[in-house]
Amino acid sequence: MSFKLIYLKTCCCGYLFQFISDFVNYMLLLSEKWLSVDADYDDKMLKHLLRIMKMKDKILSTGILFFTCLGAAQSAIAYEIVCPKSVTVIYAKPDLKQVPEGWDVSEKKQDLISLSGVGVYSGKPVDLAVLKPNPVIINGQKQQLGWQVNREYDNPYGGNWVGCSYNYYEVELTRQIDRSMKTCWAVYSQDKYQATLAKLVCSTEVVE
Known part of the structure; x- marks a missing residue:
């Protein structure tokens, strides 16, 4: 999840909450006018409007609680890096120093x-500084494959990088993890063909 997406969701939540608040206030205003203009207005409608008046505080407090919890959850998870589920390799003909007499080199x-x-490195993956995963608890949920990233001793090496490996490291795609992230964990799943899917989810939350 990107920072832009979180920002847009937060703005939408804010607009929705404002709409709820304005709607309740509008209904209250109408109810006051109806009560003052027509004392013989239908009893069921009056009871309904009075019920809205009594529920105002409950509606607003529930809305505040909902959006507070939603904002907290979204701020904890900053973004995720999804590994492509496959790559196509184009092989070149091997250039041997010497081809044994009577043999040909096969092209693949x-x-x-x-x-x-998926794994995490301290510094660029070419340096092979693979970090060992450890269990972490994020938002009350235990993640078995977790890493603390962008620590003080990672900084001299350019921070941390994620590596997506294919056919057990025959090919690896790498990308730097955002320097503001503090904790990452791997999430695995499968598609309908039982192929492996993986992503690295990262948070600004620091865990011990």
């Missing part, structure tokens, strides 16, 4: 290889 056609896993 292009191949579609599937995602096998």
